[in-house]
Amino acid sequence: MRLIDTWANINNWRHHPIEVIYLSMGLLLLAMILPPMPGAALVLLTVTLCALFGARIPPFIFFRVLLLPLTFLLVGSLALVFSVSFDQSTGLEIAFSDQGMQTAKTVILRSISAVSALILLTLTVPLTEIITLMRRVRVPNALIELIELMYRFLFIFDEIFASLLKAQSVRLGYRNLWLSYRSLSSAVAVLFFRAMDRARRLESGLESRGYSGELRVLNVRRKISSRFFIFAVLVHFIILGITFITI
């Protein structure tokens, strides 16, 4: 989580959130509506090129983030490839299905390219920018503030939890499985109280800065680069074009 957020804030495209959102949303749409071969494959290729050479995300990071949904997909589609049947006479039967294999390929390709478009988005646009945009398109304020606070609290939780685990493990709280269960459960319990306390203190801290029920901050306005925009539109049309020619 930290890794994704860090790169979202330091990648080469961080100053073009709106263009990147447009680019990746378009790619997501293409991955979903075009026939997976070659449409989804092209999207996957484009996303990879954009992430590695456009936004300059290190390959190591990009593939690591991509690997996570890929494992889920692979495991999940096992069910498509093998059909399990139970018969009184023959007993349990596991069969490899050719048609299932075909379906699995399509599903995997389509989903991984769709997911990759989303990964491009999360790796290159800081959440703060997405929130700014949401504010501009008039998403209700309460919802936006909730998202912002949750975003901040996620990291505070992470910090509190990490320090609790450290406090326990330096005193050998994780020496064996039984102790680990006990330590972990008490850490979770304490996390709850610490988090409540944090929330209370944060509220009075904000009050001392004039907080009166509305979290208003000044958002940096970004200039939209028309060259980037044209690039995004071109990418979309090239993928569309190639797909139609090859069908």
Next chain:
Amino acid sequence: MVANMNKFILEARNLTYEYNAASVIESLGVRPQALSGVSLMIKRGSKVAILGGNGAGKSTLTMHFNGMYKPTSGELLLDGKPADYSRKARLDWMQRVGMVLQDPDDQIFSATVFKDVSFGPMNLGLPEDQVKIRVTEALEEIDISFLAEMPTHMLSFGQRKKVAIAGVVAMRPEVLVLDEPTAGLDPSGVDQLLNILARLHARGATLIITTHDVDLAYGWADEVIIMKDGQVVRQGEPNEVMSDIPMMESASLRQPWPLAMGQALEENLACLRIKRKANEPNSLGDFIKAINTKSRLPV
């Protein structure tokens, strides 16, 4: 307002404060009142250090300075006028008296530094271009312009502390209260902080800090306030107050090293039977104070 400016920007008269759970705390055998009868005066434009051991009530007292806590009994005067705890008056008060809490995470909430610092000025209802100017200036003043676009959770403790200070400075308070501003900072961080404080003081701000660091207080403050068990034991000029060894020790405080060294020198001089001139009673203290001032970074 300028016409009838009071010499004392803040004044506390017999403040008493009990936390909600006072009866429970008492049953545990701990003093129930966090503050019991605190009286003090803060001069406009002065640099005040509040000293005291753990649990002496420093943080509780500072929370009264901007109206965050309302005293259980006693009175607080802001610029000579009794404090008004109505919602509207408190907002105005909190702008005049800026408060930097002990833990920066209690004060920072927004995702990036720039946005976070803009929070206070936005709450003052300023137009956006004004807010932008204030944020930029505050970041410059605290030397963290280069952090403007950083996500707040990617900052070190010292950097977060500076962001918390910038967030309050951007509201341009007359009085800046900092609860243990040097705790957790490395030596160069402390010096940077002192530079920042000197700059704010030069602009006319009144500064109040709490600290355990007697040396820092001795070299920095115009006036020190010593607290113990929820009470003010002494308030006065550092040299005079802090050379009272029994009083300092009873408040869990050491002597500042320049004073300790002075004492040692004096004893040794006596030992060598070199007599000081009788008509210069304070010369040694002044000399040592000069050394101490010199030992800090130039500001």
